[in-house]
Amino acid sequence: MSLLKVEQVSRRFGSLVAVDQVSMTVEPGEFRAVIGPNGAGKTTFFNLISGFLLPTSGRILFDDQDVTAVKPANRVKLGMARTFQVTEIFPELSVRENLRIPVEVAAGHRLKPWQSRADARAMDERVDELLQRSGLTGKAGRLAGELSHGDQRATEIMMAIALNPRLLLLDEPTAGMGDQETYDVTQLIRKLHREQKLTVVLIEHDMRVVFHLADRVMVLAEGQLLAEGTPDEIAADDAVQEAYLGAEAETA
Amino acid sequence: MNSTLNRQIANALIWALLLTMPYWIGFVGGYTSLASRVVVLALAAMSLNFLLGFTGVLSFGHAAYFGIGAYGVGMTIKYLAPSTPLGILVGMGVAAAAAAIIGTLIVRLRSVYFAMVTIAFGQVFYFIAYRWNAVTGGDDGLSGWRTLPLDFGIGKLDIAGQPLTFYYFVLALFAVAVGIMALLLRSPFGRTLLAIRENERRARFLGIPVEQHIWMSWLISCVFVSLAGTLYALLNNFADPHDLRWDQSGDFVIMAVLGGMRSFWGPLIGAAIFVVLQDYISSQTENWMSFIGLFFVLIVLFFPRGVVGLLRRKAAS
Ligand SMILES: Nc1ncnc2c1ncn2[C@@H]1O[C@H](COP(=O)(O)OP(=O)(O)O)[C@@H](O)[C@H]1O
Ligand SMILES: [Mg+2]
Numbered sequence: 001m002s003l004l005k006v007e008q009v010s011r012r013f014g015s016l017v018a019v020d021q022v023s024m025t026v027e028p029g030e031f032r033a034v035i036g037p038n039g040a041g042k043t044t045f046f047n048l049i050s051g052f053l054l055p056t057s058g059r060i061l062f063d064d065q066d067v068t069a070v071k072p073a074n075r076v077k078l079g080m081a082r083t084f085q086v087t088e089i090f091p092e093l094s095v096r097e098n099l100r101i102p103v104e105v106a107a108g109h110r111l112k113p114w115q116s117r118a119d120a121r122a123m124d125e126r127v128d129e130l131l132q133r134s135g136l137t138g139k140a141g142r143l144a145g146e147l148s149h150g151d152q153r154a155t156e157i158m159m160a161i162a163l164n165p166r167l168l169l170l171d172e173p174t175a176g177m178g179d180q181e182t183y184d185v186t187q188l189i190r191k192l193h194r195e196q197k198l199t200v201v202l203i204e205h206d207m208r209v210v211f212h213l214a215d216r217v218m219v220l221a222e223g224q225l226l227a228e229g230t231p232d233e234i235a236a237d238d239a240v241q242e243a244y245l246g247a248e249a250e251t252a
Numbered sequence: 253m254n255s256t257l258n259r260q261i262a263n264a265l266i267w268a269l270l271l272t273m274p275y276w277i278g279f280v281g282g283y284t285s286l287a288s289r290v291v292v293l294a295l296a297a298m299s300l301n302f303l304l305g306f307t308g309v310l311s312f313g314h315a316a317y318f319g320i321g322a323y324g325v326g327m328t329i330k331y332l333a334p335s336t337p338l339g340i341l342v343g344m345g346v347a348a349a350a351a352a353i354i355g356t357l358i359v360r361l362r363s364v365y366f367a368m369v370t371i372a373f374g375q376v377f378y379f380i381a382y383r384w385n386a387v388t389g390g391d392d393g394l395s396g397w398r399t400l401p402l403d404f405g406i407g408k409l410d411i412a413g414q415p416l417t418f419y420y421f422v423l424a425l426f427a428v429a430v431g432i433m434a435l436l437l438r439s440p441f442g443r444t445l446l447a448i449r450e451n452e453r454r455a456r457f458l459g460i461p462v463e464q465h466i467w468m469s470w471l472i473s474c475v476f477v478s479l480a481g482t483l484y485a486l487l488n489n490f491a492d493p494h495d496l497r498w499d500q501s502g503d504f505v506i507m508a509v510l511g512g513m514r515s516f517w518g519p520l521i522g523a524a525i526f527v528v529l530q531d532y533i534s535s536q537t538e539n540w541m542s543f544i545g546l547f548f549v550l551i552v553l554f555f556p557r558g559v560v561g562l563l564r565r566k567a568a569s
Contacts, residue, residue, distance in 0.1 A: 073456060073459045076457065077459055081458075101446075111440075111441055112441055115440055163458065
């Protein structure tokens with residue numbers, strides 16, 4: 001049974017069709033990449049899956065349940081978590097607090113006006129584990145907004161992991177990073193995927209980054225599904241090469 | 253430096269100053285009722301700040317709930333039953349009901365729109381108090397009632413007779429209200445409010461139903477501001493339509509921002525400065541509000557974190 005099934009979704013902004021009848025099926029444990037040039041509609045496609053936007057037409061099934069119109073907070077409850085193209089964290093809270101909030105939400109404590117000592121300890125332990133897995137332990141007391149770009153991104157990814165998601169949606173997690181940071185974040189994502197058999201859908205505009213990560217790659221161009229296949233198939237696809245080279249030539 | 257220890261010292265210092273205020277306020281030119289006024293308005297500003305500083309939502313209509321508390325206690329004692337505690341409960345209950353209903357109508361609005369609509373709803377209550385002469389006393393305010401002693405069955409405590417007794421009555425309720433708010437802010441629920449303040453989108457995509465949590469924060473904030481309103485009326489033996497007007501809401505915002513809205517005690521400092529300046533300067537000049545305004549602008553321009561932010565920076569350097 002597939003975990004995520006997107007059926008012919010479209011989204012218009014006025015006369016612009018940002019996502020045009022795109023379908024996608026993701027199996028449990030799969031690592032899927034969505035690539036395409038800037039403006040291809042990748043982020044919009046993610047916004048439809050995570051409930052940030054409603055599709056103009058089409059359906060989205062998560063675990064065989066129709067979630068097309070389900071609110072974002074409820075999709076999180078069902079097991080979807082996401083990060084954003086521009087890192088979204090709580091800048092004036094410590095890294096520890098940034099992680100503690102999703103840990104408590106995942107434990108169903110978001111409305112609790114007090115916390116027992118045992119609960120507090122359990123939450124602390126879970127936060128410690130997340131910090132340790134991401135190598136952020138030494139920075140736990142720092143304000144998240146003061147961290148380097150790469151560490152902020154790691155924090156954001158761990159906030160999503162704190163929710164115990166079954167599906168993790170990552171929107172260009174290495175955007176704007178140098179080589180070392182890109183490598184570190186990529187390693188973190190690979191590790192998380194392997195450790196807990198997490199299903200991951202990752203957006204990337206740079207093909208090379210996803211090549212070693214993804215089981216399958218899907219290519220969007222101008223809102224439409226251009227190709228889908230293994231990384232090798234995609235690399236050999238003429239239409240994909242053309243879309244990329246064409247786009248690069250335009251921006252260059 | 254250990255920040256938890258610092259916080260504990262600051263807390264102890266503030267409580268010590270509050271507990272002894274009637275005994276030293278005379279040396280700085282004040283008097284016991286002025287101390288009560290500081291504590292009451294500090295409660296109002298801290299309640300507002302629960303929403304403003306710790307949820308990131310600006311209300312410009314809190315005077316409405318402050319005023320509902322004031323009229324609630326006055327009208328209960330005048331028309332319903334001669335009981336101060338009952339009056340307080342009625343004032344808070346009516347304010348809670350009003351805030352709950354209006355809250356559902358406005359939780360989807362943000363920033364300036366939220367502030368504008370809270371003003372608009374606040375003005376509705378102001379006009380009711382202002383126009384409904386027969387019941388509210390209209391422009392003249394609600395008089396013809398007074399604060400009644402607390403009856404504990406075994407004995408009575410005359411909170412109205414002695415300014416000193418009234419001060420400690422106010423301080424006790426202040427302590428309860430402020431204690432509840434402090435506990436809430438340290439709870440998992442309180443952390444979701446900080447999350448919303450910090451980044452609403454992130455909060456929503458961590459599974460927090462943002463509107464529901466803002467509604468709850470708004471309700472808590474309004475209920476405690478209405479408690480302050482009841483105490484304000486009991487202090488003056490009078491409810492004034494001005495208590496509900498938008499400029500009173502503005503005063504609460506000024507107090508919170510002046511003292512520092514990212515700090516729990518900031519609005520207390522802001523309220524103290526505000527009340528004392530008001531008391532001193534208004535005896536010198538009619539235009540005391542322009543002095544407050546000037547002071548406010550200077551603080552916002554040069555110390556956006558308010559007086560407490562300034563003190564913290566000094567302490568850190
Ligand atoms: N909220 C929006 N309103 C109007 N147009 C939008 C909106 N979001 C995205 N677009 C447009 O949709 C197209 C696809 O954008 P996006 O999904 O961000 O692409 P990508 O993530 O692949 O770079 C772009 O032309 C963009 O300008
Ligand atoms: Mg994008």
